[in-house]
Amino acid sequence: MTAAQTVDAFPYWRLSRRAGPPGDREIDARPFRVLVATDAWRPQVNGVVRTLEALAGEAPWHGAELRFLTPQGFRTLPMPSYPEIRLAMATPASVARAIEAARPNAIHVATEGPIGAMTRRYCLRHRLPFTTCYHTRYPEYLAARAPIPLSAAYAVLRRFHNAAAATMVATDTLRQELAGRGFDRLVRWRRGIDVDAFTGGRSDALEGLARPIFLCVARVAVEKNIEAFLKLDLPGTKVVVGDGPARAELAARYPRARFLGFLSGAALADAYASADAFVFPSLTDTFGLVVLEALAAGLPVAAYPVAGPRDILAGSGCGALDKDLAAAAMAALAIPRSRCRNFAAGHSLADSVRSFLDNVRAAQGAAALPAG
Structure with missing residues (x-):
């Protein structure tokens, strides 16, 4: 295996690849190159992968190029209790070769798995500044599957992230929480989506289902926490879009719900546009990009009053937050769709990319990696 095989180079698009006038949308011929080390990558479908892919697609319009060091090109093993996630059997030497072949101006470690850990090790050994991101509440996820104390899991993550020049978080609430657990150098990364991708969906894609559609x-x-949604006593129809290890069991247990599997692109936009309310039952997500996607489609949101949805929705008038999720779902039905669309328009992908790159550049400081 060569180093080049382990680095996924996103195309560095020219201006002709995207509609729009020139001027401030022109692409610099000498991009600021960021190597992103991530254990979450295709064919996985999750918020981390979708965030990184969207980031890479927009980055060229901000003078940057993202390259990815991922499990692709390495032998992998299934993660215990979650075989859909494959863990790379990489070696420090192979990761070092991949990093050096990429010749980055900056390094960002997106995940805490084998790829992320070896990239962190390389940076520390060579005294290179790097950034990380706290995407996922792994201590809570592990506790849901095994009797692992939260304090022990957070101690491991704290050591991992505190070696970075900066650790990015999606919300101020998460920043305060992690600071209280001893995490250092926390910076906000403003999240956003390609709003236009979710504004033109067909409203008849779920025609034939009893309304209201949740x-x-x-x-x-x-x-x-999808079962909390499926248990709700609600009129109409419950629809679940997505796949994962619990799908077969939940589909068998709740036969009246409709499980549509994984959808993307226009099909996903159509599902949002066809529903009457979006229910977000998670208690552990650090943000929830699907909340912004739903709002962009004009779909009001119901959620628990926890970090993530609370940070997104507080004061917006676009969602209902309640410890009684059924009550929140019913209240969401009365929210105007136009209000949701207008709110989502203020959370663009361009703003998110600028925020990310500002954090990366600031973390380099005087010790920036040489341009190459």
Whole structure:
């Protein structure tokens, strides 16, 4: 295996690849190159992968190029209790070769798995600044599957992230929480989506189902708390979009719900546009991009009053937050769809990419990696 095989280079698009006037949308011929080390990558479908792919697609319009060091090109093993996730059997030497072949101006470690850990090790050994991101509440996810104390899991993550020049978080609430657990150098990364991708969906895609239609879009796994949604006493129809290890069991247990599997692109936009309310039952997500996607489609949101949905929806008038999720779902039906669309328009992908790159550049400081 060569180093080049382990690095996924996103195309560095020219201006002709995207509609729009020139001017401030022109692409710099010498991009700021960021190597992103991530254990979450295709064919996985989750918020981390979707965030990174969207980031890479928009980055060229901000003078940057993202390359990815991923499990692709390495032998992998299934993660215990979650075989859909494959863990790379990489070696420090192979990761070092991949990093050096990429010749980055900056390094970002997106996940805490084998790829992320070896990239972190390389940076520390060579005294290179790097950034990380706290995407996932792994201590809570592990606790849902095994008797692992939260304190022990957080101690491991704290050591991992505190070696970075900066650790990015999606919300101020999460920043305060992690700071209280001893995490250092926390910076906000403003999240956003390609709003236009979700504004033109067909409203008849779920025609024939009893209304109101309550939609949940998520990886179908225990940590997403989807069963809390399926248990709700609601009129109409419950629809679940997504796949995962718990799908077969939940579909058998709740035969009246409709499980549509994984959807993307226009099909996903159609599902949002066809529903009457979006229900987000997670108690552990650090943000929840699907909430922004639903709002972009004009779909009001119902959720528990926890970090993530509370940070997104507080004061917006676009969602209902209640410890009684059924009450929140019914209240969401009265929210105007136009209000949701207008709110989502303020959470663009361009703003998110600028925020990410500002954090990466600031973390380099005087010790920036040489341009190459």
